[in-house]
Amino acid sequence: MPVLARAQSAPPADVPVAELDPNTHPSRRPPGDEVVMRSLSFLDTPYRYGGTSRATGLDCSALVQKVFAEAVGMQLPRTARAQAGAGKHVSRKALRPGDLVFFNTRHRAYSHVGIYLGNDRFVHAPSKGSVVRIEHLSVRYWSRRFNGARRLINPPTQLSAVSDQ
Secondary structure (H helix, E strand, O other), rough: OOOOOOOOOOOOOOOOOOOOOOOOOOOOOOOHHHHHHHOOOOOOOOOOOOOEOOEEOOOOOHHHHHHHHHHOOOOOOHHHHHHOOOOOOOEEEEOOOOOOEEEEEOOOOEEEEEEEEEEEEEEEOOOOEEEEEEEOOOOOOHHHHHHEEEEOOOOOOOOOOOOOO
């Protein structure tokens, strides 16, 4: 299996967006809403680099992988870098709940991923010693490291967004 160069800054080629029909999906909610709701069920799960378990901890890409598998039955690649090639590019201004947001946190592009919730917020598994939590995209740390976003599912969500509380 080829190894991706670390200096590469563009995501891999686009992979088709999953056209999920809410009428045939087992959930009564649209897929984007299901992704948001499922992601919130992981709040306070411990972070563990390379981890893939809710019980023992998981990292950012495992969080995304598990949420999409459980919410809409979509199988995603294991790493944030590989996930950056899935779906379609979407601008920051056009973000909708359920979109993936990517960041450069390890001095390389697409090294971190989260799930956009709406209202400038995203859920992610940040780093060692922390837990899955919600943060604001506009916070300077995240805003400066933002690499882009990808939309994996259609149609759009019905939730307006997760509200600030």
